[in-house]
Amino acid sequence: MNAINTFLRENWQRFKLSRFGDGTALSSVLLTPGFQASSHIIAFVLTDGQPTAKMVVKLPRIPGDHARLDIEAANLRYLFNLRKSVFPGTPEVLAYDNWHGHKMLVETMVPGSVLRPAAARAQLRFCAANRSRLADGTAHNHQNCHRNAPKMARYGVR
Secondary structure (H helix, E strand, O other), rough: OHHHHHHHHOOOOOOOOEEEEEEEEEEEEEEEOOOOOEEEEEEEEOOOOOOOOOOOOOOOOOOOOOHHHHHHHHHHHHHHHHHHOOOOOOOOOEEEEEEOOOEEEEOOOOOOOOHHHHHHHHHHHHHHHHHHHHHHOOOOOOHHHHOOOHEEEEEOOO
C-alpha cells in the first residue's frame, strides 16, 4: 500500500470523494516528470477497478517545498470561484492538505491528450485576451481552436 492511497482512504469522507466510489479499491501510478524545473511528483489515481484515472495527486519532490503547489491550488480555486463551477479543461481542487508533513494537492483528472508547450502558449494568449468573457462564460475556447485549427494542428492539438 502506498502513502497516496493511504492518505486518500483516511480522508475519503472528509474530502467528500464518494462520487469516485467507496475508496476501498484504489491504485495509483506515480510519474516523476523528467524536466529539470519540475518540483513535484504526480500520482494518477484509479478507483474501484476503473481503467482510467479519476483523480490526480501532486506532492513536492522535496518535503516543505510546496510553494508551486500553493500557487496552483490558489489559482484553480480562484477560477472555480469566478463561475462557481469548473472551467472546461480545468481540474477541480478536491483537497489540499498536510499528511505526515507532506502537502498533497488532490484534483480531478482532466481527460485528453498532452498539451504541447507551443499550443499552450497559443491558448494562453486567447485566455489573456478574453479573460473577462471567460469569467462570465460568454467566450468559448472552441471558437478560438476552430479559427486557429491549421496552426493548432501543427502543435498536435485537435
